[in-house]
Amino acid sequence: MLQHTPQGELFPEALSQAIKEKFYWVDEDYTGTKRLFFENAGGSFTLKQAEQDYVHMERIGDCPERTSKTADYLNSVIDKGINDVRCMLNAKGGSVITMLTASQVIYEMTRVAAENLPGKNIVTTALEHPSAYDSAKYYAEKTNREFRVAKTNPETGGVDVDEVVGLVDEDTCFLSVIYASNISGSILDIEQIVAKARAKKPDLYIIVDAVQHVPHGLVDLQKTPVDAINFAPYKFCGLRGLGVGWVSDRFASLPHHKLAAKPAGEWELGSPAPAQYAGVSAIVDHVCWIGEQFEKKNMRREAFALGMEKIAQHERALMQHLLEGTPELPGLRHMDGVEVFLDYPDLSTRDFIVACAIKGLECAEAVEKYAEMDVTVYERVASSLYSKRMLDSFGLEGTLRISPFHCHTVEDVDQFLRITAELIKKQK
Template identity: 60%
Template sequence: MQRTSSSDLSHAGMLFDESLQRQIKARFHQVDHDYDGIPRLFFDNAGGSFRLKSAIEQHAAIDALPDCTERMHSGARYLQEIQSKGTEDFRLMLNAKGGSVFASLTASGAMFDMVRAIAENVPGKNFVTTVLEHPSAFDAVTYYADRLGKELRVAASNPFTGGVDVEEIVSKIDADTVLLSVIYASNISGAKIDLAEIVRQARLIKPDLYIIVDAVQHAPHGVIDLQETPVDALNIALYKFFGCRGSGMSWLSDRAARLPHHKLIAKPAGVWDLGSAAPAQFAVVSAVVDYVCWLGSHVSPSTDKRTLFVQGMHSIELHERALLARLLEGDGDIKGLRHIDGAKVLLDYPDLRKRDLIVAMAFERLSPADAVREYEKRGVIVYERVSSSLYSRRMLESFEIEGAIRISPLHCHSSDDIDRFLSITADIAATHNVIA
């Protein structure tokens, strides 16, 4: 791995060396071009995400098998092994002990199901969440608060950090709180929530509080450790974690899994799968875990799989932090977003250790939607977050921002990709005669 120019590694990160960077890119589909083979930069990985070739291949291979898992012949047993391995790999990904794992069509659907089980079956008078939640979490909590006549308490955002302060969340919790629903990282600013401290302080107020976490946005960027953050429910979306669409993966604690929920009556109390699971979904989990462990093997001699996974995720985090530093500050003659005339970084919190690789920015004389079109003309895909969008309005209004351009590269991008993006950004600013 290649050090950045800063001596403070924890702050500025560390780039992959060039050889490893090439190997990483080669393991993903369409990093440098679109589906027609046209060169482009895809910097919208917070909306979509690059796919691992191995994940796509494993999904296709396993999904092609006609066998039913609920049989006794060899083909069925093979699929059972795939599902069992994927389940354990998902536990390894989260460092989860016990509890229940279940696959769903979407992470959003799973979130509604998990919120429902807790909301309908745990006594109390109020629900707590934050203004920065994805609609799947915010709307689920809102829906059941309205339906069950509970008070909804919403923690406000911090426009300086781009996140939500621990104290703001904890101040909403009391002995009558039924559940706390929090997002792990903002999908607009990239600000990470201090989940460990939130869990610690929340459980001091109410030791048996049920806590639900939306980890969809954060999971591809950093280590998740449920032994350090003991929550009751957590979901991810595999398509944002180098895998395939049509697959949400969730974990529930033993006590949450046993709450009444939709299930076949004859199944054990903690089972959440309805009908036959798709073994291909679990094969994708294993492909993602194997890839991250492969990355970890470049920095650790360990043979322990969780150790390798953690080291791989740390490598991703450090590389992405170095990309973020370069995106903001530039390098040499390449100006970073903080220094391009007419471009403004929004929610620009200086401590990069508290941010995932997402940047919100704006141009002085170009709307976010128009800017996105200008980027596409130059072979760059980014996304506008605007107040007219149901996915953006609540968060933007909390920051008192009308709109933003969201930039979200991934660890398979290189410093050269960042430099190219910065050059294109400078060109857009100059072309439109934007004045800072």
Template identity: 55%
Template sequence: MDSNEGIFFSDELMQEIKDRFYYVDSDLDNRERLYFDNAGGSFRLKKAVEQFSKIDSIPDNPERIHQTALFLQEMQETGTADIRTILNANGGTVFCALTASAAMFDMVRAIAENIRGGNMVTTVLEHPSAYDAMTYYANKLGKELRVAKSDPVTGGVDVEEIAKLVDRDTCLLNVMYASNISGAKLDIENIVKRCREINPDLYILVDAVQHAPHGVIDLKKTPVDGINLAPYKFFGCRGSGISWLSDRASILPHHKLGGKKVGFWDLGSAAPWQFSVVTEIVDYVCWLGGKFMDSGERRELFVCGMNRIALHERALLSRMLNGTAEVAGLRRLNGAKVFLDYADLSKRDLIVAIGIDHLDHIQAVREYEKRGVVVYERAASSIYSKRMLESFNMDGAVRISPLHCNSAQDIDKFLQITAQLCEMN
């Protein structure tokens, strides 16, 4: 994992991977395209979609004692165990919501309302579900909201920039795992360590929605109090947000039915498909890990699979930035600019922000679409981009977000199309 250029999957394995997902090389009308907007919602595993349809068609309530209900209960237990496999989490509480954003608001509320402390700390790069939740409860409860600045060199937020805002009166730190504009990974392990040195009782929440499809999460190394995932950005389906809470966070007062256990967080009847889709995601990553190692331990296979995904994506990122002898990469393409570029690719997830000199960002996105490439504009007019872009003194960017399902040839095709845009009059 120390290669800055990454390691591509073999052509044979690459085809096997593509065959397991829907619409990697074409759209629903069978038109050839490159879908490079996975940061907005990733390619769907065929088995995850099939399992969603199969399980959600079952009318049975899992809170019963007949055979089908018991089958659904077992499915939920397996899925819950697989959420713990993803996170390497023991104890605590797993709960599902309609979205990861809703879950984040719930977690922030429980901590902010019930833990003493006059201030709360977050970063300027947070998704609105975290930043706005922190703002809302800080204002409601009369707590000071402290916001760590971004680093225009790394595209992330430095450990010490966060740590200097934390003190013994901080009740909550809320920080994201990776930026959804620059792709920069925050050093969560050292952020947790450093901030807990200052305040050992500090509650910490992490937004892992953007990072989860790209690398390993290990709560034994980063012992936080809450973390959320969104399966639709992790090869799964929309309509599900998944979170884990530590033992001490899970028992804080929160919305729940009075008869449920103190650490129970789900409201209403469970949707078993949410859990079965997670199992399909973990099955897939373990299958991939099994291509590189022989193990009967599920977490070990999962970690291997995610590490190989990270290496392949790093190779894709290197190819996109540096190109080849035949195809110019973004770094040496006249008329293109890579924003927030950073030499150490091990510090990045597979997200790149670029500009085309003579096209505004929306125009560039439309021109890409005409040529069969789907990308996304991050504009300062958007509530999902404004705060982050302004922190980098940017007015916008074209965000490029492939996934490990893409090949080196896909990157080359994208670079060739980008060169065409750069040559437009």
């Protein structure tokens, strides 16, 4: 049995309640029905400010590509949004990319890399989201390159650094690697992967899928100098309809779809959407506000970094409580009717996702039972195109995925544990 060692640090109670108030429908759904929503890996709660700012901007019909006071205002919103993308990633230089989804972004980045970079092989991992894995595989086949896949580690739920780096050589076209798993929550050591892979090939291009990790942990491209990275605002309390990417200067200058008259590093096509950029800035405002509840910072990136650190600490403490519980209310690790998968003890290596199963219930059936008790979780099963490869690599048929968010509280976790105990009792 895993030892109970304190990990993480909860928000002060008053701050935790203030954070919850900043979101729509945390404790009830849009119909007013009370519920627990522990499925934020599929799409998080929406910040009220993000939605309000988006609506405000959408009401302005003017085109930002004109000469007027309104156009100046719209462009200031766009500029702030672009700067806030850089703030989130600690990115210097390079170019920001926006599309309808993060999957479209990574497909485009993969296409550009495969069609323009030399090399005989493309390296990725078995843990990738299909948008990254399938695009790498598709372009490896299209460009007649060897497709190399790093194996997962069933103990950690991730992929070992040396497993990835061992597939890289002087003939590698590019490396595509996920930051954190949306099944196990395991965070890959991107800093070491980058350092060791570039020690083997100094000019190696590296693409990172950060969709799962960005809402839960800090990204710092000055420590992990990759060439391309993406994220999805809707999974980070933002809005659907936007996928965001950033590419380095050298990646940005590779041949790509653009208007001929635009600068070489320009990746945007068509008129920009100020409302979407406003939604991104609302996310950064929120995280900075959390950071400033602990310490005032002079620089926006510093406030954002502190806010993300506090979010990660709060979620880690909640995950510890979910797994361990109390003597009066056992956590998932200690419930006879629950099996926890991929349960690596060091929670600092995991985003807030718990994979488990209710004994005697198929995962899809367990999801339905939880729904009957007004709890939203999700199943990841081998029949799903989004999870089969990853589950097979771990030797699992399926799993329940429990993914709360930083606006949740200990009381929310306790409620989930009580409901789970009741569900188990009904199966006996």
